[in-house]
Amino acid sequence: xxxxxxxxxxxxxxxxxxxxxxxxxxxxxxxxxxxxxxxxxxxxxxxxxxxxxxxxxxxxxxxxxxxxxxxxxxxxxxxxxxxxxxxxxxxxxxxxxxxxxxxxxxxxxxxxxxxxxxxxxxxxxxxxxxxxxxxxxxxxxxxxxxxxxxxxxxxxxxxxxxxxxxxxxxxxxxxxxxxxxxxxxxxxxxxxxxxxxxxxxxxxxxxxxxxxxxxxxxxxxxxxxxxxxxxxxxxxxxxxxxxxxxxxxxxxxxxxxxxxxxxxxxxxxxxxxxxxxxxxxxxxxxxxxxxxxxxxxxxxxxxxxxxxxxxxxxxxxxxxxxxxxxxxxxxxxxxxxxxxxxxxxxxxxxxxxxxxxxxxxxxxxxxxxxxxxxxxxxxxxxxxxxxxxxxxxxxxxxxxxxxx
Numbered sequence: 001x002x003x004x005x006x007x008x009x010x011x012x013x014x015x016x017x018x019x020x021x022x023x024x025x026x027x028x029x030x031x032x033x034x035x036x037x038x039x040x041x042x043x044x045x046x047x048x049x050x051x052x053x054x055x056x057x058x059x060x061x062x063x064x065x066x067x068x069x070x071x072x073x074x075x076x077x078x079x080x081x082x083x084x085x086x087x088x089x090x091x092x093x094x095x096x097x098x099x100x101x102x103x104x105x106x107x108x109x110x111x112x113x114x115x116x117x118x119x120x121x122x123x124x125x126x127x128x129x130x131x132x133x134x135x136x137x138x139x140x141x142x143x144x145x146x147x148x149x150x151x152x153x154x155x156x157x158x159x160x161x162x163x164x165x166x167x168x169x170x171x172x173x174x175x176x177x178x179x180x181x182x183x184x185x186x187x188x189x190x191x192x193x194x195x196x197x198x199x200x201x202x203x204x205x206x207x208x209x210x211x212x213x214x215x216x217x218x219x220x221x222x223x224x225x226x227x228x229x230x231x232x233x234x235x236x237x238x239x240x241x242x243x244x245x246x247x248x249x250x251x252x253x254x255x256x257x258x259x260x261x262x263x264x265x266x267x268x269x270x271x272x273x274x275x276x277x278x279x280x281x282x283x284x285x286x287x288x289x290x291x292x293x294x295x296x297x298x299x300x301x302x303x304x305x306x307x308x309x310x311x312x313x314x315x316x317x318x319x320x321x322x323x324x325x326x327x328x329x330x331x332x333x334x335x336x337x338x339x340x341x342x343x344x345x346x347x348x349x350x351x352x353x354x355x356x357x358x359x360x361x362x363x364x365x366x367x368x369x370x371x372x373x374x375x376x377x378x379x380x381x382x383x384x385x386x387x388x389x390x391x392x393x394x395x396x397x398x399x400x401x402x403x404x
Contacts, residue, residue, distance in 0.1 A: 035061035035189055046080065047127070047162040049094035053084065058092075058177065058223075059184020060084045064191070067098055070135030076100040076147050079192065080129050083185035086222075087159060088173035088266040088326075095178045097156040098129045099186040102147045107193040110152045111395045114183040115143060116204030116211030117155060118235075118380065121292030122169065122258055127161040138293075141381065142203060145388040151395070152194055154182040158211070160265055166288055169262025170207055170237060172326040176214030179204070180223045201230045201391050205380040206348060209236040209339075213356075216333035230394040231333050232387045234340045235379050237348045238328040238356035244314060245349075252347040252376075253303040254296030257284060260313065267322050272313060280308030328356055332363040336400030338390040340370040342379030361404030368401050 040046070042065060050062065060083060067078040078100045087093040101107050117139050120126040131137040132155070146153050156178045160167035168174040179202055187194050202219075204212035216231035237243045240259065247256035261284060264272035273281065283300075291299065305312050313319050337360060341353045350371070357369040368390070372382035394400060 036063055039063075039065040041065075044124075044163055046082065047096055047124070048164065049082065049162065053092050053094060056084045058084050058086055059181040059188055061185050061188050062094055064189060067129070067133065069098065069100065069132040071140055071144070072100055072132075072147060074103075075144075076102050077191075079189060081185050081189060083181055083188075085159070085181040086177040088168060088171050093159055095156060095159050095181065096127070096129060096161065097154060097178075097182045097185065098132055099182075099189055099192050100143070100147060100153045100155070101192050101194065102150055102152065105150045107152065108195050110150060110194060111199040111201070112152045112154060112183055112186060112194060113146045113391065114179050114200060114202045114212070114215060115139065115146070115153050115155045116175065116179045116202065116208035116215070117158075118204070118206035118208045119169070119255060119258070119293055119296075121296060122167055122261055122288045123290050123292060124161060124163050126292040128155060128157045138380070139205065139208065141384055142205070142388065145384070146203075146391070149388075149392060151391075152186060152192065152198075154186040156182040156211070160262075166265040167262055168266035170210065170240065170259045170326075171262055171266040172210055172214040172328065174266050175207070175211035176218040177222060179211045179215035180219055180226070183226060184223065196225075197227055199395050200226050200228045201232060201394060202228070203232040203387065203391065205234040205383075206376065207237070209233040210238070210328070213238070213328055213333070213337075213339075216335065216337065217328065217331040220331075220334050228335050230335050230391070230400065231337045232391060233337065234383050234387065235342065235345065235348050235376060236328070236339060236353045236356060239352040240323050240326055241314070241320075242352035243348055247347070249302060249304045250346070251297070251301045254287075254291070254300030255347060256305070257287065257300055257303075257308065258291075258296060261288065263319075263322055263326075270313065270318055270322060275309045275311055275313040277308060277310050283308065329359040332360045332365045336394065336402075337365055337367040338370070338387060339367060340372065340379075340383040340387065342374040342376055342382065343371040344374070345376045345379060347376035361402075365404075366400050366402045368403055
């Protein structure tokens with residue numbers, strides 16, 4: 001009798017503790033693997049994927065823990081998650097991210113923004129979820145706008161951010177699933193209590209503009225169950241070959257170097273190391289450990305591919321084939337799109353983005369194309385208000401404008 005009473009007391013205490021952590025009792029969605037009941041781990045081992053990966057479906061939550069993003073502690077409940085996704089070669093992988101639900105809003109009625117962050121940098125310390133904890137994520141205004149409007153936000157870290165791995169930066173075939181599955185993970189996390197039928201919009205700028213557009217292109221075949229109503233994408237690197245031409249020898253060379261590292265991480269057959277000279281091996285090795293966006297700009301501006309290589313890998317058939325696989329436009333989204341760009345973009349050149357706009361229009365996409373007099377860095381702020389209003393109207397059910 002005493003043992004039964006003790007078990008009941010312990011069960012009640014566990015319930016109180018779980019409630020304090022934001023865990024609620026809930027049945028997993030039909031066909032989905034139940035998310036872990038207990039949170040953790042609470043150190044950086046959280047980012048290291050289990051090996052081997054457990055069986056499951058893209059978007060299944062492998063682990064979670066409460067999060068306190070510095071700038072959203074007062075207006076949102078938040079959790080960090082690790083979820084199953086799909087890498088550039090079509091194989092299962094694990095990705096981390098952050099789920100935010102606005103306080104004072106019924107989660108069951110909240111639309112969801114799948115937010116794809118812009119370039120963070122190759123070092124593990126640059127991970128978007130870590131930047132959110134510090135309050136240094138430059139995408140924060142867009143996230144704040146969504147939370148203030150009552151929308152939940154799922155923010156992916158992208159593939160490869162852990163103490164022992166390299167991010168697959170700018171690789172669309174990896175970014176698209178990571179963005180899509182962050183939304184699925186948000187819906188599968190019992191604590192968030194979000195609806196499977198919630199309206200969804202993918203949003204992002206720069207790398208994130210590419211990530212959100214890749215999510216839009218892949219969603220019809222990869223996640224047809226999602227109720228996607230639009231895509232917002234700014235500063236989109238649609239054609240990596242064309243973007244590279246504007247970076248070699250110019251201020252944004254660090255982004256080109258990081259892109260080469262990211263593609264090599266996604267596709268080991270590219271063998272980037274075989275093209276590097278001693279300077280390239282030393283400096284790219286250091287960047288993987290220490291470089292965030294500031295370092296990419298400060299330490300690598302006006303460098304050239306020839307400074308780091310014995311021969312240019314980008315011109316080889318292997319690299320050209322992988323670049324072609326990661327060029328947007330082959331599968332236009334089936335939902336309305338708001339695409340915007342800085343008219344004097346010195347990092348992600350405007351003409352290649354405008355070419356994507358024309359491709360989508362020719363395919364019948366209902367797209368609004370907008371340019372702003374700004375450079376790349378300020379383009380995210382220049383377009384943010386219009387982007388948010390476009391999101392508000394799509395979630396309200398208003399017909400999307402088009403200037404094709």
